Amino acid sequence: MAGALFRILHAGPQVSVQDGGRRGLMRYGVPASGPMDRAALAIANTALGNPADAPGIEVSRGGLTLECLSGSVGFAVAGGGFILEAGGARQGSWQVAAISAGQRLSLRPGPWGSWTYLAFAGKLEVPDWLGSAATHALSGLGGGMLATGGQIALATAERRAEREGPIPCPVSARPRHRLHVVIGPQERFFGGDTLTTFLTRPFHVTDAADRMGVRLRGPTLAPDATLDMPSEPVLRGSVQVAGDGVATVLLADHQTTGGYPKIATILSADLDGFVQLRPQDTVWFHAIGPEAAVALARRRQRSHAEYLGRLALRQPLMPAFRPS
């Protein structure tokens, strides 16, 4: 099977290769990395007939423009409300289509969302680090960041004409303003009033945001005790509060330990929707108990698996999955 080659005419900041992630290495300081919006990469891959965790390209609001130098290949785009132009035609970004030598493919921010995913019907030639092509942005290890002037090569490339057409955007892919959290694990550093403030007042996403985390703007969450805690492990979704009372939500490339207290931890299933927010967007935190958190995780997982299953088989989707 022939390959395909692309020149990168433009890559904004924070455009990188990502796959399902690098699990099991947090004990060595290595976070899982992988897509900021995990469901979206899985959807792009599944719509194209790839394994859900195959390497693809994560595109930030900085956008990406590629020129196909050789070959012909099917591709899928899912995640966020971006604008896709391929071969001169402008279309919605939830799409399976194809591109051939001489044509351009561009993705730029549209009406909503912060991240979109580009998957190819072929094998991306990218470096692997510790068994995964996911890029750890801070070190550049893994598949790597995309830079203007660089190239992307596919070792194999094929058209998948039978899969071409729009991908139905599930309601769950939309930006999420109301975030479920489980309080803790270091809530003891905060007084009752501070916890009430955290759960009843709005916070705003800021532009101090990257793959490691996003800083929030909102009421000060001053920790009560002196900040003398031993470093403890942290996770994607940890809401960490620095000594100045400012909260940061840790994301895909999070540090694995931290010496600041975590007032709460956002449920995994709400993080895909959280990262699709834009600076100035409002968020509210809603506390639930651990049992309810597990029940919610299971419901979301079932619904996502069912959506992917239908997408893989190109079956009509349930009404609940139609775009809102």
Place this chain on the structure above:
Amino acid sequence: MPGFPRFRPVADHALLVEFADVSSETAHAAVLRLDRALAAHPFAGFAEAVPATVSLLVDFDPVVTDHAAACAALRALLAQPAAPGAEQQHHQVPVCYDGDCAADLAEVARLTGHSPDAVIAAHLAAEYTVAMYGFAPGYAYLAGGPPALHLPRKPAALRGIAAGSVIIAGAQCLITTLTMPTGWWIIGRSPTRVLTAEPARPFLFAVGDRVAFRRIGQAELGPALAARTGKGAAA
């Protein structure tokens, strides 16, 4: 310690097991004991464990298990007699303390009231334990720095500090693996890679291993640094 261990739920998919509120060797030993027991007898749905100084984070798949079941499995492991300790490896790490390699040596000497040679001697005399990894890939926190060299971090971090820098703060020492900002004191440079770029053993240290430093001069550092370039991704 009364009241410990404490089991704290973390989101929908983890438990933080705390053995103390403040650092102690006893608490760290308990962390490593539970970490070993869990590696030997993982419960259904167990994903990964992250040891820190006084706590162990236990991550699980919420589709398979939940906090209560994970907690019960961990309590059962804690109730069993300790598994035999893993073989602790001893590592000797070469360090160059000369010239550009040790940007903060003079300042550390001034602040601690010692001569630069005495700072180097104290750093070399101590034996360190790999307490945990954290912050960034391969950042192994070595505990056991000599009290004579305990300094708080600098008020502000300095950017662009080279990989392989040997840095200290408080009782801790670290060999950096990436070019990164740091607020710790830079007292040397090592050609040793904690991110080894060797697939069979990608990380040089296991948590609990012992580390001692050996002094080398710039004449030895240069060739050692050159020999490791081009050996893989982990520059």
